[in-house]
Amino acid sequence: MGRMRFPVSRLPRPVPVKAWITDSRLLLAAKTALAVGIAWLVARLVPGVADDYPYYAPLGALISMSPTLMGSVRVGVQTVVSLAIGIVLAGAVILLAEPNVVTIALVVGIGSLIAGSRWLKAGGDYVPVAALFVLIIGGQNADSYSIGYVVQMSVGIVVGLVVNFTIFPPLTIGTAVSRLGEFRALLALHLDEMAQALEESWPPEHEDWAGRSDTLRDTADGVRESLREADESRKGNPRARLHKRDLAVDYSDLYDLESITFYVRDLTEVLSAAIWKKRQFEAELPESLRAPLAETFRAIGGVLEARNAGDDITPAVQAAEAALETAIAHLDEQSDSAHSSLGTAASVAFAARRILAIMRLRTQEAAEK
Structure with a gap:
């Protein structure tokens, strides 16, 4: 299987023909x-x-x-x-x-x-x-x-x-792997757009990311179904001998992405509440913390990009962890700010830390093999 890269700025688009005519x-x-x-x-x-x-x-x-x-x-x-x-x-x-x-x-x-x-x-x-x-x-x-x-x-x-x-017994491994890559690209794009929102004047001009929470969940479900079909398509298929792949690794990747999606959706809700003040709960985010958090989001998206490119994600994870530590240092300097705004920033930092913990575990497992 060749390496695939899905740039954050451009997700794979459906072909002009009907999407179901594949x-x-x-x-x-x-x-x-x-x-x-x-x-x-x-x-x-x-x-x-x-x-x-x-x-x-x-x-x-x-x-x-x-x-x-x-x-x-x-x-x-x-x-x-x-x-x-x-x-x-x-x-x-x-x-x-x-x-x-x-x-x-x-x-x-x-x-x-x-x-x-x-x-x-x-x-x-x-x-x-x-x-x-x-x-x-x-x-x-x-x-x-x-x-x-x-x-x-x-x-x-x-x-x-x-x-x-x-006659060409169906083998859908390539499709499943491609959809897994598209899922990473979607998450990376989402994180990048949230970073842009943090850097813009509020309310930001772009808000597509704020309504993408359900899309992320549905995409995860679709990828899991694709992997299930790919796994079944190998059984009794002579072509599977020529296209060997350990789908257990892909299932593990998907599990990580599903866990990351949980925290990304949480970040989306918190950030949306802080920007538009019309969500299910109130949240405040000090302006001085927006830029450091934006760099953290963008760095986390860079890890997903590196994974899609087939690169070693260790340097990207380290860069994201450094960006998060910088954001936390700025948070510690805000001790005189309102507790409500610090609580929001701490919640965002905690979710980012959990995401990076998932990514760090992946690098450790890869190093042990």
């Missing part, structure tokens, strides 16, 4: 179309009663296509199991009673309950669907219909799995 999405769409086409051709070659229901093979191929190989296997297996359960439920109605409004509604209800099982998350919806189809569409030919339904769906699922495995 290379991986286009590839999945092409593979799905191919799998459906192949399934339709193969379905016509299946002997026996299944030959009467070729249209279920393309459906099986469609539902088996997933962004990851393990996802495809999971959906395929659970769908076949769900179909079998649904057919058994329908068979019980045919043997013990007869299809009518009450029995059909009862079977669909029972099937829906079974579909909610944690063992059938991916394909559970096909339990009531299969039962309903057998009772309504199968009718007098429920036995042959059931066989044809299961066989052709299985054919389509197998075709989908083969296509997904043989």
